[in-house]
Amino acid sequence: MPELPDVEHFKRYADSTLLNQEISEVDLQDTKLLHSTTRKKLLNTLKGQSFENTSRHGKYLGLQISNNGWVVLHFGMTGQLGYAKDPEEVPRFTRLLITFDNDYHFAFANQRRLGRIQLVDDFKNIIEEEDLGPDALRISKNDFRELLSGRRGSVKSFFMNQSNIAGMGNVYTDEALYQAGIHPSLPANKLEDEQIDGLYERMQKMLKQAIKAQANPEKMPEDWLLPNREEDGDCPRCQGKIKTAKVSGRTTYFCPKCQRKS
Numbered sequence: 484m485p486e487l488p489d490v491e492h493f494k495r496y497a498d499s500t501l502l503n504q505e506i507s508e509v510d511l512q513d514t515k516l517l518h519s520t521t522r523k524k525l526l527n528t529l530k531g532q533s534f535e536n537t538s539r540h541g542k543y544l545g546l547q548i549s550n551n552g553w554v555v556l557h558f559g560m561t562g563q564l565g566y567a568k569d570p571e572e573v574p575r576f577t578r579l580l581i582t583f584d585n586d587y588h589f590a591f592a593n594q595r596r597l598g599r600i601q602l603v604d605d606f607k608n609i610i611e612e613e614d615l616g617p618d619a620l621r622i623s624k625n626d627f628r629e630l631l632s633g634r635r636g637s638v639k640s641f642f643m644n645q646s647n648i649a650g651m652g653n654v655y656t657d658e659a660l661y662q663a664g665i666h667p668s669l670p671a672n673k674l675e676d677e678q679i680d681g682l683y684e685r686m687q688k689m690l691k692q693a694i695k696a697q698a699n700p701e702k703m704p705e706d707w708l709l710p711n712r713e714e715d716g717d718c719p720r721c722q723g724k725i726k727t728a729k730v731s732g733r734t735t736y737f738c739p740k741c742q743r744k745s
């Protein structure tokens with residue numbers, strides 16, 4: 484599922500490809516993805532305009548439209564962007580195909596159709612509408628400390644709730660907790676100040692590195708959990724094995740030796 488590093492990678496991809504080109508055609512192949520808008524409204528809003536800017540908050544990507552407003556994309560469980568001159572070269576399962584007057588195509592692909600396309604006047608509206616917490620990459624250490632301390636649930640469930648902090652999902656939450664040596668089921672209010680600060684520092688560094696690696700696990704450091712994320716996989720930091728458990732309803736990968744419950 485695309486999380487913060489994936490969506491930030493898509494944002495940078497969009498920045499480097501599709502800005503400032505006039506939209507000549509809009510081909511919406513699946514109305515199931517539309518959220519509080521209609522095919523007609525989307526087509527009328529986009530045709531003849533261009534994308535001027537992009538923004539991201541958590542797992543939401545915004546494309547600013549030249550006349551006004553934003554298209555907001557959410558990738559759901561799977562999703563991808565493409566930009567190509569040859570329409571055969573756009574990703575499979577493209578649900579929205581936008582053609583520019585330079586004959587290039589921009590594709591929003593969404594295999595499992597759990598993603599979302601919507602229009603908003605201001606990208607910031609999405610934060611309120613979806614009740615999103617601060618973005619995990621932009622939150623300050625003080626705000627992070629304040630948010631996390633006093634929470635009764637597990638530290639994993641804190642991250643999984645987008646209203647607490649936006650952008651972290653199952654995979655990168657496990658990674659941050661692994662790197663910080665914190666057990667995923669440890670109650671958030673049991674964390675020492677030092678552990679919270681360490682978790683913050685690791686999370687920031689890890690997110691930046693993951694973005695640099697274009698959210699591709701194969702390009703990530705070998706001593707991370709991600710390249711070793713399998714049941715009974717070898718922990719790259721000790722002699723132990725990676726284990727799984729259900730935490731906050733999700734299959735969680737962790738090392739029982741490296742990640743302590745206290």
Ligand SMILES: [Zn+2]
Nearest residue numbers: 718721738741
């Ligand atoms: Zn270990």
